[in-house]
Amino acid sequence: xxxxxxxxxxxxxxxxxxxxxxxxxxxxxxxxxxxxxxxxxxxxxxxxxxxxxxxxxxxxxxxxxxxxxxxxxxxxxxxxxxxxxxxxxxxxxxxxxxxxxxxxxxxxxxxxxxxxxxxxxxxxxxxxxxxxxxxxxxxxxxxxxxxxxxxxxxxxxxxxxxxxxxxxxxxxxxxxxxxxxxxxxxxxxxxxxxxxxxxxxxxxxxxxxxxxxxxxxxxxxxxxxxxxxxxxxxxxxxxxxxxxxxxxxxxxxxxxxxxxxxxxxxxxxxxxxxxxxxxxxxxxxxxxxxxxxxxxxxxxxxxxxxxxx
Numbered sequence: 001x002x003x004x005x006x007x008x009x010x011x012x013x014x015x016x017x018x019x020x021x022x023x024x025x026x027x028x029x030x031x032x033x034x035x036x037x038x039x040x041x042x043x044x045x046x047x048x049x050x051x052x053x054x055x056x057x058x059x060x061x062x063x064x065x066x067x068x069x070x071x072x073x074x075x076x077x078x079x080x081x082x083x084x085x086x087x088x089x090x091x092x093x094x095x096x097x098x099x100x101x102x103x104x105x106x107x108x109x110x111x112x113x114x115x116x117x118x119x120x121x122x123x124x125x126x127x128x129x130x131x132x133x134x135x136x137x138x139x140x141x142x143x144x145x146x147x148x149x150x151x152x153x154x155x156x157x158x159x160x161x162x163x164x165x166x167x168x169x170x171x172x173x174x175x176x177x178x179x180x181x182x183x184x185x186x187x188x189x190x191x192x193x194x195x196x197x198x199x200x201x202x203x204x205x206x207x208x209x210x211x212x213x214x215x216x217x218x219x220x221x222x223x224x225x226x227x228x229x230x231x232x233x234x235x236x237x238x239x240x241x242x243x244x245x246x247x248x249x250x251x252x253x254x255x256x257x258x259x260x261x262x263x264x265x266x267x268x269x270x271x272x273x274x275x276x277x278x279x280x281x282x283x284x285x286x287x288x289x290x291x292x293x294x295x296x297x298x299x300x301x302x303x304x305x306x307x308x309x
Contacts, residue, residue: 004055004131004248005120005193009201013124015158015167017068019061022174022190023112029103030056032085032093041082067239072122073115083173083235091298098306107217107304109194113225117254125167130256131248137207176200218272221265224251226295241266241286273300
């Protein structure tokens, strides 16, 4: 039975918007700069107007793609006819106070993975592939067919086979390095390839890589855990390991952590969270306690940068 956001009868899948371009290095920086210079908010046309090609230094379709990814990664947000930087965008990219203004830290790359796969609103294929698709090894067509079946099941009739095929191709290219592309600024490797979450197996198949993620900083993991908690069980003071490992939109799913790797992190959560969370393993019942409901998300995320992780 389908669980999580995809089970919401009001939700409609989103399989376009990126113009077939995966998220590239410094695209979020470009989006933030273009929006932040407008003190009272930028017009929504900033990504589509004639001078957008000059503003972003890319073609029209790429400018549209930059908007898509900046929204999907929660760097900017739309408010009526205005676009503004989010608190997360300011936290990361503000030139004076930003923790990673040029997106050089692995923490930021892991954070972007969380953003694109935690919810299906703008990146349904990313969410579905990490949270619902059960195959460990797969081919493009198998993933595309599974998504077509999902669309049929949910009654999403407006999504064409061609759209799904292009979306799946963009998804694969987001994580798997290409060996046939020549180097240029517009064809730099997509950001998420650095994480090694998917690898090619043979000429047509791919494999999700589950297990320990040594480059995933505790601060990003804690930010993700708290974010998931606020959506999945906001009224609960405790959460079972199984929810954090297997529920759609959980850190275990999105980061492809196996249960052992997840428990290894949770067992040290008292120290890693500076006392914000506590681990309990009593009579075989393993869970996490949240000591306060008012944990500041960016305080948790900041741990990934002040530690130099």
